[in-house]
Amino acid sequence: MQSNLSDVEQRVKRYWYTDGIGELTGGGMFILLGIYFAAQQYYGENSLFSGLLQGGLVILLIGGMAIGRWLIKALKSRLTYPRTGYVEYRVDRQNSNRRRVIVAVVAALVAAFSLVFAERVVSFLNLTLALTGILVGAILIFLQGRGSGLERFYVLGGMSIVLGIALSLSGLPDGYGLGLFYGLMGFAYIISGGMVLRRYLQENPLPAEGERE
Amino acid sequence: MSNELRSVTELDRLIHEPARLLIVTILSTVESADFLFLQRETDLTKGNLSAHLSRLEEAGYVKIEKTFKGKLPLTVCKLTSAGKKSLTQYRQQLQDFMNRTQ
Numbered sequence: 001m002q003s004n005l006s007d008v009e010q011r012v013k014r015y016w017y018t019d020g021i022g023e024l025t026g027g028g029m030f031i032l033l034g035i036y037f038a039a040q041q042y043y044g045e046n047s048l049f050s051g052l053l054q055g056g057l058v059i060l061l062i063g064g065m066a067i068g069r070w071l072i073k074a075l076k077s078r079l080t081y082p083r084t085g086y087v088e089y090r091v092d093r094q095n096s097n098r099r100r101v102i103v104a105v106v107a108a109l110v111a112a113f114s115l116v117f118a119e120r121v122v123s124f125l126n127l128t129l130a131l132t133g134i135l136v137g138a139i140l141i142f143l144q145g146r147g148s149g150l151e152r153f154y155v156l157g158g159m160s161i162v163l164g165i166a167l168s169l170s171g172l173p174d175g176y177g178l179g180l181f182y183g184l185m186g187f188a189y190i191i192s193g194g195m196v197l198r199r200y201l202q203e204n205p206l207p208a209e210g211e212r213e
Numbered sequence: 214m215s216n217e218l219r220s221v222t223e224l225d226r227l228i229h230e231p232a233r234l235l236i237v238t239i240l241s242t243v244e245s246a247d248f249l250f251l252q253r254e255t256d257l258t259k260g261n262l263s264a265h266l267s268r269l270e271e272a273g274y275v276k277i278e279k280t281f282k283g284k285l286p287l288t289v290c291k292l293t294s295a296g297k298k299s300l301t302q303y304r305q306q307l308q309d310f311m312n313r314t315q
Contacts, residue, residue, distance in 0.1 A: 005238050012242040012254065082285055085250025087243050207249075 014148050015087055020196030021075045023189045025068045030186030032064055034179045041175020079197075083204040102143075126168040129177045133164010136185065152192055159188055221310055227272050228303045232257055233265050237274065237300050240292040248288040266290060274299060 016022065036053065043050040140157030144150075163184060167177045228234055235255050240246060252262050269275040274296030278289045292300075 005234075008235060008238050008254070009242045012239050012246075015250075077282060081247070081249075081282060084253055086247040086282060086287060086289070087250050088245045088289075090244040 010149060012087070013089075014150065015084075016089065017148050017150055017196075018084070019076065019080045019200045020193035021072055021080065023193030024197065025072050025075075025193075027186045027189030027193060029064050029068055030182045030189055032060060032186075034181070034183030034186060036060055036179075037175045037182065038179025041173055041179065079201070083201075083206055126170075126172070126174065126177060128168075128174050129172075129181060130165050130168035132178065132181060133160050133162075133167070137161035137164065152196075156185075156188060156192060160185055224306055225299050225303050227268065227274070228299055230265075232261065233269060234303075236262075236265055236269065236290075237292065237296060240275065240290060241297060241300055245289050245291040248290070251290060269296070 036057065040050055040053050043053070137157040137160035140153050140160060145153035145157055163181055167181050170177065172180065228237055232255060236251060239251060239254055248259075248262065248266075251257075251266075252259065255262060257265070266275060266277060270277050272295075273293055276291045276293050278291070280287050280289055
């Protein structure tokens with residue numbers, strides 16, 4: 001039996017990530033974003049389709065998050081809860097508001113920096129791409145990695161930073177660069193989540209009828 | 214009896230028992246958890262876990278609800294406000310004791 005209560009608490013919090021389902025869904029979201037940015041670049045700024053796409057970003061984000069939540073719940077109900085049990089997490093409103101404020105402040109600082117200073121200083125870099133990579137990487141490392149204590153999020157965060165900077169040097173137009181960035185990050189997320197899910201299913205077979213409760 | 218020893222005797226014995234302390238700690242981290250999850254996390258047998266949960270429920274520390282998730286029967290356990298208060302108090306008492314004896 002675990003004697004360290006802090007370890008127990010950390011393990012219970014980490015249970016959310018035990019099956020990789022969150023990453024699989026997040027990966028799907030990233031790929032959708034990638035397709036969105038690439039399509040916008042492909043159709044050009046002045047086309048009707050591009051205008052529709054611009055208005056559709058908010059719908060894509062809000063709709064994607066709603067569908068993602070529904071999908072996670074459905075998959076966990078089918079795969080995770082019958083195997084290793086059901087847990088409902090407490091919504092820590094104060095903490096989640098603090099997180100939102102941190103993300104908003106970092107995003108605002110990054111945007112302000114790129115608008116005011118950076119364009120003049122580092123003209124050889126595509127700043128949108130580099131800063132997107134750094135921002136996504138920082139969110140993965142500080143919010144997901146540190147919050148869960150799982151190494152794979154540090155790896156994904158590092159990959160985001162490296163990929164963002166590498167693509168910023170590639171000379172690709174913004175839309176294709178962002179499309180490639182989100183597409184590759186999406187695939188990385190899906191591979192990571194898929195591996196975790198595969199191991200989880202192997203290690204936790206479905207209990208027989210009589211074994212449940 | 215010294216103050217240190219007296220503070221130990223004042224500990225809530227219902228929570229002080231290791232298995233129950235583990236159950237209450239797990240439930241304090243989440244909104245609710247089912248029997249299967251608690252059994253896996255505590256490594257207790259069904260009978261043992263059931264007995265400990267019953268004692269915690271009798272004391273008003275845990276609320277147990279039998280429900281269904283789709284076709285699966287679920288026994289969902291939740292820490293009550295009295296349970297949360299007792300755990301906080303227990304940890305504080307233990308911390309105070311450790312501080313005084315160091």
